Amino acid sequence: MRDMEERVGLASALRRGTLEFCVLAMLESEPRYGVELVGRLAADGTLTTSEGTLYPLLSRLRRAGWVTTTWEESRTGPPRRYYGLTDSGKAALTNFRSEWVVFRDAVDRTVGTERT
Amino acid sequence: MIQSAGPLDRIVEDYLAAVARACQDLPAGRREELISDLREHIAVARGELASPTEAALRTILDRLGDPAAIAHEARMGEPIPSAPGPTAPLTPSPLSRSGGSQAPLILAIVLGFALALIILVIGVVAMIQPASVSPHPAP
Numbered sequence: 001m002r003d004m005e006e007r008v009g010l011a012s013a014l015r016r017g018t019l020e021f022c023v024l025a026m027l028e029s030e031p032r033y034g035v036e037l038v039g040r041l042a043a044d045g046t047l048t049t050s051e052g053t054l055y056p057l058l059s060r061l062r063r064a065g066w067v068t069t070t071w072e073e074s075r076t077g078p079p080r081r082y083y084g085l086t087d088s089g090k091a092a093l094t095n096f097r098s099e100w101v102v103f104r105d106a107v108d109r110t111v112g113t114e115r116t
Numbered sequence: 117m118i119q120s121a122g123p124l125d126r127i128v129e130d131y132l133a134a135v136a137r138a139c140q141d142l143p144a145g146r147r148e149e150l151i152s153d154l155r156e157h158i159a160v161a162r163g164e165l166a167s168p169t170e171a172a173l174r175t176i177l178d179r180l181g182d183p184a185a186i187a188h189e190a191r192m193g194e195p196i197p198s199a200p201g202p203t204a205p206l207t208p209s210p211l212s213r214s215g216g217s218q219a220p221l222i223l224a225i226v227l228g229f230a231l232a233l234i235i236l237v238i239g240v241v242a243m244i245q246p247a248s249v250s251p252h253p254a255p
């Protein structure tokens with residue numbers, strides 16, 4: 001039980017600071033609407049535990065000016081809100097990519113998880 | 117609530133009310149935004165259902181997850197630093213930060229010693245001066 005809690009704690013600590021950039025990356029090629037975006041992010045269960053926890057994160061990204069939203073009509077139901085990447089969001093993603101590679105390599109070297 | 121609310125709408129409202137309760141300590145604006153985002157998600161997801169059954173709706177809500185977990189994430193709302201450019205500097209390293217906090221301390225100690233020395237010199241001069249001056253008053 002305690003092991004389980006520690007694993008959950010570790011996963012959530014690792015997500016903190018990285019998950020928002022996974023969101024930005026997912027919007028890089030095209031804008032996506034909320035249901036589609038959170039569905040894709042939650043699909044493999046590694047990046048997030050549930051779809052709902054992504055909405056507070058999307059709200060932070062809106063406030064940071066990294067994403068914008070636009071409403072579009074849908075043929076199947078109510079209008080959808082599409083999330084798109086802003087220029088500063090793109091810059092943040094580019095910055096993250098270079099920081100992440102350096103960080104990941106340093107961790108891999110230190111803890112012995114280098115891929116051969 | 118909507119007047120024509122059916123049993124499925126009731127389930128949605130109950131879920132959103134549970135999220136609102138779990139988020140009671142959040143600023144009202146933040147809480148309302150979250151509820152509105154979730155309401156919108158549920159409406160869009162329901163619109164995509166082939167058959168709007170209660171089981172299908174429950175699946176949508178299950179995937180959204182535990183209200184307490186959503187509230188927890190909303191509470192972790194540590195502000196994202198304003199968008200850095202590709203060459204934006206990182207936050208100062210702990211080393212330079214600790215150097216910064218130690219500098220005033222060292223300065224204070226040095227100044228303290230200097231002040232003590234000056235007071236000592238003034239004291240010694242004040243003690244010697246009257247003794248050496250008074251026997252030989254100026255003409």
